[in-house]
Amino acid sequence: MRGLPLPFLCAILLLIGGYLVPPALSTPPTSPKASVDLFVATDCPIANACAPEIERLYQAYKTKGVDFRLVFPDRDLDEGEVRQHLADFGLNVPFVIDRDHAFVKRGGATVTPEAVVYNRLGAIAYRGKIDNRYTDFGDRRITVSEFYLRDALDAVLSGKTPAIERTAAIGCLIEQ
Amino acid sequence: MNRLALACLLSSASLLTAADESPVTFHRDIAPIIYANCTGCHRPGESGPFPLTNYAEVSRRALTIERVVSDRYMPPWHANPEVTRFLDVRRLEPEEITLIERWVAAGKPEGDPDSAPPYPAFTEGWQLGEPDLVLTMKDAYEVPAEGRDIYRNFVLPLELPEDKWVKAVELRPSARSVVHHSLFFLDGAGTARKLDGKDGKPGFSGMTFRMDGGLGGYVPGVTPKKLPGDLARPLPKGSDLILSTHFHPSGKAEREQTTVGIYFADAPPSKKLEELQLPPGFGRSAGIDIPPGEKNYRIEDSFTLPVDVEAHFVSGHAHYLCTTMRMSATLPGGEERILLDIPDWDMDWQDTYYFAEPVVLPAGTVVRSVITYDNSTENPNNPTTPPVRVKWGRESTDEMGSITLSGVALDEGDAARLQLSTRSNRARLFAQLGKELRQGGVLERLPAIVKNLDANGDGLLQESELPQRLRGPLLQRLDENGDKTLDSSEIEDLKTWLETLKKQNGA
Known part of the structure; x- marks a missing residue:
């Protein structure tokens, strides 16, 4: 291979790239290894109680190649309200207002807060709770002992399937 | 047909x-x-x-x-x-x-x-109208964005020149999203003032001050109510109001500076409101001691009413591990009435429940309370994983448990007897305290304890130097000459009495 001229090598790579290399490998090296849609609301107390953990996860995983996105599945929300909310809760995570529920449908989210983790192939690797902070409405664990989203991300980053792929998220229901 | x-x-x-x-x-x-x-x-x-x-x-x-x-x-x-x-x-x-x-x-x-029905005319601001006395916390307390629930006591000096009677207390939090509920206590000895701000933040934690009574509480969702009829709670001059507030961090850091409105009665009540707390001492007398993993720990207590009582309201107090609460009354004829049944205790909603009609309980009625706890991992409210042994205590991770029935003697002539009996109910705490004192080696440490209590160092224990909850019973039992002071021979009697308790408890 060492003797081959560079243009020739590139041509070969381009040719086989489209057929043999899985899509994830063909994407540029800056592309994420995983992405997370976090479904939240500005006025859901359960989602809001998770804000500090969401920001921590964002800060911890953005440098590891995980794309985070807050998704507000609310037709009546405007961008100014969201920016104010993010400032109030100290959130620096990029956001989108999902007015037509495209993100909701893609991820199959039903409540806020709910996390959907996509692997590099775009398949859902995990969907559900961020952690076990809430066991029901009003039943908040004093000690958080399960970190489902963190564990799922660590698994995906090391090329594995998360040990727990689905949990039933608890929170405010996403209005259809 | x-x-x-x-x-x-x-x-x-x-x-x-x-x-x-x-x-x-x-x-x-x-x-x-x-x-x-x-x-x-x-x-x-x-x-x-x-x-x-x-x-x-x-x-x-x-x-x-x-x-x-x-x-x-x-x-x-x-x-x-x-x-x-x-x-x-x-x-x-x-x-x-x-x-x-x-x-x-x-x-x-x-x-x-x-x-559509007309939109209701909700009252803005003070729900009971302009209060007679409005107080605001001197400094704001900072509630972090997340973490454990916080129980914090704040001291509001009332500086009242005369005794008052209170019909209601209304609370206006500045950060409603984090103030979960607040209980109102009175401290007539200034003990809370001494604890205030010791850790560099406004207020103090733990129910470690002297409680000289209470003025009810505030739970969201409850419309503030004035006590029925001419009933009112005593507020002695010189008392400080202690707000015992429960915070839920909301995800956003907040500053809470509560304002409180107090509504006074124009005249003293015709009948004195008595509280029957079962078990007394917020459950201390039951000697709560829950092994780790225990799913159905139970305490029970009962008390026989000496006179006809007209009960007006009932409330419970416990912490995270409590699961159910029930207070029943067995009338002399055998009929049973349930006074409070909480099948799913939630520390978040510590309400005061007013009976739709005052409940008349004839003399001889046995009032019984049963409280259960779950100290297993299956209890999501368990503050500790893995579970640990939990005993009675003043921190929220300790446990308490009692139901308090509030009412008056139906016949005014019986008021003194009712008062005496609720006092003797509280004094039942003594048996447990004696046990705890013995276990804590109090007999051996008695000289040191006396020295510690003796604030003015005169070798005597004046009434004001005795712990408030023990003051009445201690003086009643030990103060032979009735000078409201325990001298050295009376302190010696205390020692003898502790020794008797030790023997009785079969140490």
């Missing part, structure tokens, strides 16, 4: 069917339920996390509303209304829940605005 009954049955059945088929609309069917049960808190300036004041706001949260009313998380109300009739019950009828479910299933139709 049979034919008539059948006809009635048929026509009512067809009416029901007709009603079932008519479309449920917001304005005609849902607004009355929401306005009457939800909007009181779910409106701007109140504690509900989002407003529910019109079609758009209710429709935007319809699925969540359906979910929380179906399992009765909302409106918050934990006493079983089937066995006791209370005032201002915040609970939906099954038919109302069905209506909400049908409305959501039908796609949340708005309907004709003309069919």
